[in-house]
Amino acid sequence: MPSAIRIHRHPLSGHSHRVELFAKFGGINHELVDVDLLSGEHKKEPFLSLNPAGQVPVIEDGDTAISDSNAILVYLARKYAPDWLPTDPVLEAEVQKFLSLAAGDIAHGAATARLVTVFGAQLDAERPKAVAKSAFDRLETHLDGRDWLVGTTPTVADVAIYSYTAHAPEGNVSLDDYPNIRGLLSRVEALPGFVPMQSTKVGLAA
Ligand SMILES: O=C(O)/C=C/C(=O)CC(=O)C(=O)O
Numbered sequence: 001m002p003s004a005i006r007i008h009r010h011p012l013s014g015h016s017h018r019v020e021l022f023a024k025f026g027g028i029n030h031e032l033v034d035v036d037l038l039s040g041e042h043k044k045e046p047f048l049s050l051n052p053a054g055q056v057p058v059i060e061d062g063d064t065a066i067s068d069s070n071a072i073l074v075y076l077a078r079k080y081a082p083d084w085l086p087t088d089p090v091l092e093a094e095v096q097k098f099l100s101l102a103a104g105d106i107a108h109g110a111a112t113a114r115l116v117t118v119f120g121a122q123l124d125a126e127r128p129k130a131v132a133k134s135a136f137d138r139l140e141t142h143l144d145g146r147d148w149l150v151g152t153t154p155t156v157a158d159v160a161i162y163s164y165t166a167h168a169p170e171g172n173v174s175l176d177d178y179p180n181i182r183g184l185l186s187r188v189e190a191l192p193g194f195v196p197m198q199s200t201k202v203g204l205a206a
Contacts, residue, residue, distance in 0.1 A: 002029065002062075003029070003062070004029045004030050004031045005023070005028060005029065005030045005031075005059050005060065005061045005076075006030070006031055006033050006059065006060040007019055007020055007023060007030050007031070007032050007033065007057060007058075007059050008033045008035050008047070008050065008056055008057060008058045008059070008060070009032060009033070009034065009035065009056050009057045010034065010035055010037050010056050011034065011197075011198040012118060012119070012197075012198055013037075013056055013057070014111055014114075014163035014164040014167060014197060015055075015056065015057055015069040015107075015111075015163075016056050016057040016069070017163040017197035018069050018073065018102075018159050018160055018162065018163045019057045019059065019069050019072050019073065019076075020032060020195060021159055021162065021163065021194070021195060021197075022072075022073050022076055022077070022081070022084070022156065022159045023076065024193035024194065024195050025081070025084070025154075025159065025191055025192075025193045025194075026076060026077070026080050026081030026084060027080075027081070027193070028076060028080045028081065035047060035056050037056070042054045042055065042056060050065045050067070051065070051067035053067060055067065057069055057072060059072050059075075059076075061075075061079075069102075069160070070099040070102060070103055070156075070160055073099070073156040073159060073160060074099075074156065077156050083153070084154065084155050084156050084159075085155060085156055086150065086151060086155065091150055091151050091155075094149075094150040094151075094157070095149075095150050095155050095156060095157045098149050098150065098157035098160060098161060099156070099157065099160050101135060101138075101139075101161070102157075102160040102161050102164075105131050105132070105134065105135035106132075106135055106161060106164050106165065107164070108128060108131050109128050109129070109130075109131035109132030109133075109134070109135050109173070110128070110132040110135070110136075110164045110165060110167070110168040110171055110173050111128075111164040111171075112125075112128035112131075112171075113125050113128040113129050113132055113168070113171030113172060113173050114164070114167060114168070114170050114171030115171075116128075116171065117170055117171050117172060118170055118171070125171070125172070128171070129171070129172065129173055132168060132171070132173045133173070136165070136168075136173075136175070136178050136181060139161070139165075139178070139180075139181055140177075140178045140179075140180050140181055143180035143181060143183070143184055144180060146180075147183075147184075147187060148184070148187070149161065149184070154187075154188070154191060158184065158187075158188055159188070161184075162185065162188045163197050165181060165185065166185050166188075166189075166197070167197060167199065170199065
């Protein structure tokens with residue numbers, strides 16, 4: 001049996017959660033390594049040798065270190081759980097589109113709005129809330145008549161979108177107007193191996 005991959009993460013980070021979630025869904029042997037963001041562990045050695053960008057998550061798989069949550073999902077799917085990443089070029093491009101959405105308007109929208117309430121970030125929440133609403137409007141329309149974002153089975157796209165979308169209400173972005181999105185979140189939560197992200201308003205600001 002290959003040795004466990006190490007997932008360096010923070011329990012309140014949605015980027016970290018998507019990697020942990022996928023490791024569970026893919027049945028990938030892993031261990032979680034908590035990074036103390038409060039003390040700035042991610043901005044010092046030895047963490048910076050793993051990821052010079054100073055961000056969680058990072059995985060170590062043997063001698064290989066990979067950062068960027070979506071890059072990690074693609075790596076893990078290709079290596080350990082290929083059913084989660086289509087090889088058809090059109091479907092793969094569709095998956096990539098949603099990974100870009102997760103790294104773009106979801107990160108700058110719902111995730112950033114949550115930074116204010118959970119982590120006490122000093123920024124105006126109105127702009128990220130508007131970005132979140134625009135992204136969710138598009139997702140809601142896309143999901144009309146679909147169970148999953150791409151194709152007929154769950155892919156890494158659904159995992160990448162899940163964490164910050166499910167936790168958008170923590171940033172005061174309501175999901176009440178988005179029944180299709182709530183349906184997708186419920187389907188993800190019903191998959192074998194699902195683990196919730198820690199949900200608390202006691203974050204770094206506390
Ligand atoms: O790995 C990513 O895709 C992005 C990570 C970050 O932006 C770091 C964070 O701020 C976070 O973990 O939420």
